[in-house]
Amino acid sequence: MSTDNNHPGSPSAKHFDILVIGGGNAALCAAMTARESGMDVLVLESAPKEFRGGNSRHTRNLRYLHEKENKYLTGPYPENEFWDDLMRVTKGKTNEELARFIIRESNDIGTWMEKHGCRFQPAMRGTLHLARTNAFFLGGGKALMNAYYAFAQHLGIKIEYDSEVVDLDIQYGRFLSANVKQQGGIRKIHAKSVIVASGGFQANLAWLKEYWGDSADNFIVRGTPYDKGKVLKVLLDNGVKSVGDPKQCHAVAIDARAPKFDGGIVTRLDCVAFGIVVNNQATRFYDEGEDFWPKRYAIWGRLVADQPDQIAYSIIDSKSIDLFMPSVFPPVEADSIEEMAEKLDLDSNGLNETINKFNKACKPGSFDPGELDDCKALDIDPVKSHWARPLDTPPFYGYPLKPGITFTYLGVEVNKKAGIIMENNQVAKNMFAAGEIMSGNILGQGYMAGFGMTIGTVFGRTAGKEAARYVSKLPE
Numbered sequence: 001m002s003t004d005n006n007h008p009g010s011p012s013a014k015h016f017d018i019l020v021i022g023g024g025n026a027a028l029c030a031a032m033t034a035r036e037s038g039m040d041v042l043v044l045e046s047a048p049k050e051f052r053g054g055n056s057r058h059t060r061n062l063r064y065l066h067e068k069e070n071k072y073l074t075g076p077y078p079e080n081e082f083w084d085d086l087m088r089v090t091k092g093k094t095n096e097e098l099a100r101f102i103i104r105e106s107n108d109i110g111t112w113m114e115k116h117g118c119r120f121q122p123a124m125r126g127t128l129h130l131a132r133t134n135a136f137f138l139g140g141g142k143a144l145m146n147a148y149y150a151f152a153q154h155l156g157i158k159i160e161y162d163s164e165v166v167d168l169d170i171q172y173g174r175f176l177s178a179n180v181k182q183q184g185g186i187r188k189i190h191a192k193s194v195i196v197a198s199g200g201f202q203a204n205l206a207w208l209k210e211y212w213g214d215s216a217d218n219f220i221v222r223g224t225p226y227d228k229g230k231v232l233k234v235l236l237d238n239g240v241k242s243v244g245d246p247k248q249c250h251a252v253a254i255d256a257r258a259p260k261f262d263g264g265i266v267t268r269l270d271c272v273a274f275g276i277v278v279n280n281q282a283t284r285f286y287d288e289g290e291d292f293w294p295k296r297y298a299i300w301g302r303l304v305a306d307q308p309d310q311i312a313y314s315i316i317d318s319k320s321i322d323l324f325m326p327s328v329f330p331p332v333e334a335d336s337i338e339e340m341a342e343k344l345d346l347d348s349n350g351l352n353e354t355i356n357k358f359n360k361a362c363k364p365g366s367f368d369p370g371e372l373d374d375c376k377a378l379d380i381d382p383v384k385s386h387w388a389r390p391l392d393t394p395p396f397y398g399y400p401l402k403p404g405i406t407f408t409y410l411g412v413e414v415n416k417k418a419g420i421i422m423e424n425n426q427v428a429k430n431m432f433a434a435g436e437i438m439s440g441n442i443l444g445q446g447y448m449a450g451f452g453m454t455i456g457t458v459f460g461r462t463a464g465k466e467a468a469r470y471v472s473k474l475p476e
């Protein structure tokens with residue numbers, strides 16, 4: 001176990017004001033806020049120091065409400081538009097009170113983030129058309145997390161790494177202590193209040209299999225291997241009310257050659273809309289050009305998960321190779337469809353037939369990757385609604401796709417004060433939650449880019465504030 005910032009006295013005997021479980025964005029936002037309210041705060045991060053920061057260290061941006069453009073955002077993003085975007089992606093499956101709270105509380109959170117060490121980068125190209133709504137972290141999520149850790153340390157927050165919380169003592173809806181695995185042993189830690197920010201359970205393949213069956217074996221976990229949902233399970237086993245469908249998650253199509261865990265953003269493939277996608281039967285199965293990619297990328301993980309062996313192939317031709325951000329793996333290149341079929345291990349006749357049919361169905365139009373253009377393939381099933389151009393200009397390029405799970409939505413129910421709700425609908429007095437572990441309150445389904453960090457930042461700050469308020473009212 002390594003620690004930052006040692007407090008005097010024996011750590012095992014110490015009773016902290018607030019224990020924060022987790023070491024990602026939500027945890028640190030909570031910890032910094034609580035500490036700035038005068039609390040004695042301990043953060044337990046299950047990862048070793050060099051892998052601290054959970055999924056948050058993989059992020060690039062967040063969206064927040066703003067009435068006018070600023071240095072990092074090219075125009076306003078008002079509440080109604082933010083709300084409409086959320087309604088569209090969740091198809092109304094959201095808790096309106098909490099969702100509107102997040103949206104309003106996100107008003108100019110960039111300023112708070114900058115005060116705590118975050119640096120944003122000026123708006124730029126290659127950002128999935130997000131320059132108006134989403135601010136991008138200079139140096140990405142890793143730099144953001146490093147800045148937050150430095151700030152937390154400077155504030156005097158105690159941080160312990162290699163510290164996995166494995167159990168909680170909860171009596172009658174009140175948190176008493178946590179058992180944490182450290183250096184091969186179990187240590188009990190007491191605190192007056194706990195903030196749980198330990199992410200989803202997407203890195204727990206056995207748990208995923210309970211809902212997805214054997215397909216889960218073929219999932220790739222895009223982020224941290226440390227989000228195993230251990231604390232979530234303990235909470236649910238101790239009478240905390242769950243929220244969200246266990247099968248709902250954020251899952252994108254990523255390069256099948258990505259590592260099983262922690263591959264991060266560079267394994268995502270953004271070429272789907274510019275070509276066709278076939279399964280291992282060489283058959284198309286969904287409209288690749290249904291909408292702009294940022295509005296559709298998060299459904300493709302599930303689409304691929306539903307295909308035989310959970311594998312698919314995105315195929316484009318040379319007309320499209322420069323239209324998207326390249327991923328870390330080079331494409332499979334071929335001068336003919338037959339050669340591509342051989343290289344991707346697909347039936348050559350089948351692939352030829354699929355591509356010929358698709359090419360014939362493409363109607364002439366004005367191709368425009370920046371618009372929902374009129375290049376359509378309509379007399380075919382499935383149709384391709386936009387950016388449909390015949391695959392006829394070698395070389396052809398192919399990428400194998402697998403479902404890449406980002407985070408799960410099953411979580412704990414909370415109220416507007418980040419207070420955890422028990423099965424009997426009572427609010428637990430000294431237990432709070434923030435981040436992925438409560439995102440299912442707002443994300444009943446679907447996702448919009450940059451919203452995970454908004455949820456974690458707003459609810460992290462709220463949890464920190466409310467936990468501090470609770471502790472400060474306790475008798476001496």
Ligand SMILES: Cc1cc2nc3c(=O)[nH]c(=O)nc-3n(C[C@H](O)[C@H](O)[C@H](O)COP(=O)(O)OP(=O)(O)OC[C@H]3O[C@@H](n4cnc5c(N)ncnc54)[C@H](O)[C@@H]3O)c2cc1C
Pocket residue numbers: 021022023024025026027044045046047052053054055056057058059060061062063163164165166197198199200222223224226227228229230231263264265406407434435436437449450451452453454456
């Ligand atoms: C590749 C990738 C790119 C992404 N890009 C973006 C983006 O650009 N914008 C955006 O908004 N969202 C993005 N997301 C989603 C985003 O990462 C999450 O929504 C957000 O980071 C959640 O923050 P969190 O603090 O709740 O969880 P995490 O950052 O995952 O933190 C959870 C923490 O809990 C710790 N932990 C887990 N179990 C225990 C335990 N038992 N005891 C102690 N500690 C424990 C983990 O080690 C980790 O530190 C991306 C995700 C991935 C994987």
